[in-house]
Structure formats: C-alpha cells, structure tokens
Amino acid sequence: MTIRHVVFDLGNVLLDFDPERAYLDLIPDQMKRRAFLRDVCSRDWIVAQDRVHAWAPGEAELIARYPGQEALIRAFRERWHDMVPGPITDSVGILEALSGDGLDVTALTNFNGETFDEASQRFGFFKLFRGMTVSGRVGLLKPEAEIFAHHAASFDLVPEATLFIDDVTANVVAARNAGWQSIQFVDPDRLRRDLHSLGVKL
Numbered sequence: 001m002t003i004r005h006v007v008f009d010l011g012n013v014l015l016d017f018d019p020e021r022a023y024l025d026l027i028p029d030q031m032k033r034r035a036f037l038r039d040v041c042s043r044d045w046i047v048a049q050d051r052v053h054a055w056a057p058g059e060a061e062l063i064a065r066y067p068g069q070e071a072l073i074r075a076f077r078e079r080w081h082d083m084v085p086g087p088i089t090d091s092v093g094i095l096e097a098l099s100g101d102g103l104d105v106t107a108l109t110n111f112n113g114e115t116f117d118e119a120s121q122r123f124g125f126f127k128l129f130r131g132m133t134v135s136g137r138v139g140l141l142k143p144e145a146e147i148f149a150h151h152a153a154s155f156d157l158v159p160e161a162t163l164f165i166d167d168v169t170a171n172v173v174a175a176r177n178a179g180w181q182s183i184q185f186v187d188p189d190r191l192r193r194d195l196h197s198l199g200v201k202l
Contacts, residue, residue, distance in 0.1 A: 001160045003181065003200055006098055007151065008129075009142075009166040010109040013185045014091045015084055015123070019046070022079035026072060040066050041076050050135045053113025080115055081122075090188035092125045094195070097202040099128045107132040108151045108164070110142050131155050142166070143174035152178070163198065165191065 011017040019037055027033035040062070049058045055077050063070045099105045107129045111119070113136030120126050133151040140147035152159055159179035166172050167185040175182035183194045192202060 001158075003103070003163045003198060004161040005104045005106065005155075005157045005163070006200070007157075007162060007164045007175075007180075008095060008105065008107050009164075009168075009171065009185070010107060010111065010119075012088075012167045013165060014088055014095060014125070015119070016086060016088055017084050019076065019083050021085070022075060022082040023072070026075055036069070036072060040069050041073060047110065047141065049112045050110040051139060051141050053136045055112060055114045077115075081118070084119065087123060087125060088188065091185075091191065094188060094191060094202060095125060095128055098200070101201070103200075104130060104155075104157075106130050106151070106155050106157075108142065108147065109133070110135045112136045142168070143170040145174065145178060148175060148178035148180070152180075163200070 008014060019041065020033060023033050023036065027036055045058070045062060049055060052058065059073060059077060062073050066073065095105065105128060109116075109132065111134050113134065116134050116136060126132070131154065133147065133154060135141045135147065138147065138150060140150060142148075151157070152162070160181070162180045164172070164175035164180050164182040165185050166175070166182070169184060172182045172184045181198070183191070183198075185191055195202060
C-alpha cells in the first residue's frame with residue numbers, strides 16, 4: 001500500500017544524542033566514564049526516566065542506591081543539553097522535504113516529559129509534525145505494543161499505510177508487529193535510499 005503517514009523517532013534519528021558528552025570533563029578516563037554510564041546512569045535507568053514526566057523521583061532513587069555518585073548522577077540532568085547539542089541536519093532536511101510534499105508526518109518518541117518540554121523550546125523543527133506521542137506524557141514506552149496502538153488511534157493512522165523510522169532494532173520490529181511498515185535509521189543517506197525504494201520521493 002502507498003505510504004500516507006510517516007512516523008519519526010527523535011533521538012539519534014533527528015536529534016544527536018550522546019550522554020557521554022556531558023561527562024567528558026567530569027570523568028576524563030574513557031573506561032571509567034563508560035562504566036559509569038553502563039552501571040549507574042545506565043540505559044535501563046534512562047529508559048525508566050523516559051516513561052515519566054518528572055525527573056526528580058527517579059534521580060533520588062538512583063542516588064539512594066549509589067550515594068557516593070550523587071554529584072555525577074545529578075550532572076545527568078544538569079548537563080542534559082550537552083548530550084543533545086543539536087539536530088542531525090540532513091535528517092531534518094528529509095523531514096522538511098516530506099512535510100513540504102504533503103505527507104502526514106508525526107513523531108513517536110521515548111523521551112522524559114521534562115526534558116522533552118525543554119527540547120521543544122530549543123528545536124523549531126518539532127513544529128513540522130502534525131502531532132507527537134511522547135512516552136513521558138503517556139506512560140508507555142517503545143517497543144511496547146500499546147504505544148504503537150495509542151499513536152495510531154490518536155492520529156487516525158492506517159497501519160499498513162504508515163512508515164516508521166527508528167534507530168533501534170526492537171522498535172522497528174515492534175512497529176512491524178503492529179502492522180506498520182518500518183525501516184531502521186542508520187544515517188541520512190541510507191534513509192534517502194530506503195525511502196526511494198519504498199516509493200517515497202524527496
């Protein structure tokens with residue numbers, strides 16, 4: 001079926017995101033820095049923060065587990081903007097082209113509610129979306145099936161006419177399980193080729 005709806009992830013598709021940037025001077029040793037982000041402010045903890053709006057409760061819980069790391073844990077939120085220095089320019093160019101061509105474009109993202117509110121003030125391209133489903137606002141996370149159903153219902157998407165773009169394999173698979181078409185983002189050039197192969201012109 002012809003693609004009528006395009007749904008974008010944000011982090012590492014349209015926004016450059018790397019927590020390590022915030023700790024380059026706080027933990028100069030690369031091995032120690034990566035161990036901290038693996039074991040303390042871990043991916044699982046970040047994902048848990050993405051499910052909620054308020055940052056402080058999850059931060060307090062982590063500090064209680066690692067009291068000796070309090071300053072470094074608090075730095076994650078205090079330096080969040082350093083982790084997201086800006087958009088991936090070529091990806092935003094693709095978004096602009098799709099939006100300008102009349103396709104229905106929305107976003108589905110795992111994003112803490114507080115940090116999303118700040119990001120929405122920083123990045124003007126958010127206004128290109130007809131609407132956005134933000135995990136921290138709805139209490140659901142990719143790759144849970146419920147968030148795909150929620151997004152489709154909220155924006156009246158036809159699943160088989162919907163294309164989802166995400167950098168995480170599990171999320172791509174979940175979208176396909178929801179009946180959507182889906183491609184994994186690698187880089188903007190690959191995205192252009194993948195869109196072309198699906199008949200989406202830029």
